[in-house]
Amino acid sequence: MAEVLTVTRLSSGYGELPVLHGVSFDLRDAEVLCLLGRNGAGKTTLLKTIMGLVPATAGSTQLRGRELTRLSAHEVPRAGIAYVPQGRRLFAEMTVAENLEIGLMARQKGHATRERVLDLFPVLRERLRQRSGTLSGGEQQMLAMARALCLEPEVLLLDEPTEGLMPSMIARIREAVAALRAEGVSTILVEQRVDAVLAVADRVLFLENGRSRDVLDVATVRADPAMVRRYVGVG
Amino acid sequence: MAFGPHLLLATLDGLVTAAILALTALGLSLVFGVMRVVNVAHGEFFMLGAIVAWFVSSLVDAHPAIGFLAALVVSPLVVGAVALVSERLVLRRLNYQPEATIVATIGMLYIIQQLALTTFGPAARAVPAPFSLRIDFPWFGYSGYKLAVIAAAVLLILATWFVLTRTRVGLVMRATQYDSETAQAFGIPVDRVYAGVFATGAMLAAVAAVLIVPVQQAYYLMGLDPLLLSFIVVIIGGLGSLRGTVVAAVLVGVGDGVVSAFFSPTLAKIIATLLVALVLVFRPQGLFGTTAR
Incomplete structure (x- = not known):
């Protein structure tokens, strides 16, 4: 499968506080890649850095070869990346x-x-x-x-979409992610719930202290609960 | 004059004040609502609007209506351009931080004021009204121009409401107001929205000044009162709320007119300030304001 998004040695942070330290991975066409890691591992910061909402201090993000880190934050979605932030952030009024x-x-x-x-x-x-x-x-x-x-979008970034939802709603969201994959949309999904990840993901990227660790297909992760426990603390 | 006609006259004068105040305060409220910037230099945009109106109308050697119409077009454009430059050179460089922009706009206030003094001098300048029409009531005659000022302000406020609530430009402005980060994540160029809003806010103040300058005269210190009254209006109405701004402007304007006519202008100011204090204590977000995200 071709790569749609390539992240190479990406670093970023908030002011003087570095959060990401050289994160690298790629996202393939029509796949669901889940980010797993403990609180503070840098999952949300990674999504925000891809969107340009947190400026990258080093490294690159390329969407089908087009460099995104040089774009203004408002130009990134126009390039074809959509973002569903944690807590939904709807325009409530x-x-x-x-x-x-x-x-x-x-x-x-x-x-x-x-x-x-x-x-x-x-x-x-x-x-x-x-x-x-x-x-x-x-x-x-x-x-x-x-x-x-x-x-x-070509790429959809979902930050904890099932947070605080009833099981029936979680199933509905999961179905939607699967339907989008069938339509060819590539998704990066941040999730705290390991069961939700294993149900919908193709591959899993483990983040630890702002660094990318293993990228494994979901069958491998399912077969090795100790790995999940190591990175996330639950399993 | 009997009580009834006296009250009518005071109310009409109050409505003229309210109309100008609503337009001026709307600019201030818009800037705070979308950008979270408290623009202390807003009154100077009002003053600049009046002075440019005098300058333009004095250049036009024709019927006063032609000079006035030229001023109505040119003055807001000039003031909008000044605001745009100020936004680029000052506010953007401060990253729109609330505390820093308050200090910076105080600086802008003095710079604009002193530039006006140096360029145009300290004298008060009269601008002829575009027409002289007297409306005869059974008890007194009233300036037709002042009634036209009220009508023009109502039209401009309705136009602003229409743009904010019924157009894509308004949708973009509201999205930026509610959550600027999410707005950027949906392709909205927040910096450009801020620049446009700051210029629009200044232009509203300039239009208000052009409308009132045939009644008040233009001079370099005239921005202070509109600034203070605008703050009173937006605090009572709720910063960022169009409806609140209009309601509070009518309340303060008509209250000022009536209390000034029957008691004293000082008492009117005391009541308005007391109202602000009560609002700040019991409803800090204002009558129609909402708490920001």
Whole structure:
């Protein structure tokens, strides 16, 4: 499979505080790559650095050969990477339709894209005029994903999408990730729940203290619970 | 004059004050709402608008309406350009940090004020009204121009509301206001939005100044009162809230007109300041404001 995103010796941090130290990995076409690591391992910072929201201090991120670290933060999504932040970060005072419109505007997508996204999350179709802050937690997560999918991205970054959700909603989100893979979207998924990772991932990248460690296919990870315990502390 | 007509006259004068105040405070509120910058130099954009209006209208050797219309177009553009340059040279370099930008805009206040003094001198300059029409009520006559000022302000506020709530530009501005980091993650060039909002805020103050300058005259210290009253209005209404700004401007403007007419202007200021204190104690986010993310 061809590589869609290549991250090479990427470093970044907040002000004087370095967080990532030379992280390297690649993301293949239509795969789900999960990031696993303890709290503070740098998972969210890695996603934010790929998006340009945290400036890279060294290294490179290439989307099909196009260097992203030289772009302004607002140009990265236009290049084809969409981001679903931890905690959803919806524009809570705006309606569902307006949140989707923000996603559509990023890459100048139109009605057809919106319809495709709403077909994936039909519950949102009934709530287009509702203020997004008044949706349930699960519906908010669906909207956060729908808003990102309005970009028709090549790469989707999902930061803990199942956090705080009921099991039925978690299953729904998992189905959506699998459906996106079937459509050819490559996904980087940050998850705390190891069972969720093993259910949906193709490969797993372990992060430890801001450094990339092993990248293994999910069957190998499943067969070696001790490795998961070592990096995440649970298994 | 009997109580009823006296009250009507005071209310009309109060509405003129409210109209100008609403436009000026709207600019301040917009800048704070989207950028989280408390622009202490906002009153100087108002002053600059008035002085440029005088300068432009004095250049036009034709009917006062032509000079006034030229000023109405040129003055906001000049003030908007000054604001844009200030944003690039000062606020952006400070990364829009709230504390640093307060100090920086205090500096901008003095720079703009002293530049106006040096360039145009200390004299108050009159700008002729574009038309002289007297509306005759049964008890008194009233300036038709002042009523036109109220109408123009209402139209401009409605236009601002329309842009903010019904257009893509407004959607982008609101997204930036609610969560600038997420806005960037969706392709919104936040720096450019900030520049546009800062210029628009200054232009609203300039338009307000052009509208009122035929009634008040232009001089280099005239920015202080609009700045203080604008702060009073946005604190009462809620920083960043258009509806709150308009309601508070009407409250403060009409209250000022009525209390000044029946008691004293000093008492009007005391009441307005007391209202600000009460709002800050009991509802710090203002009557219609929301807490920022």
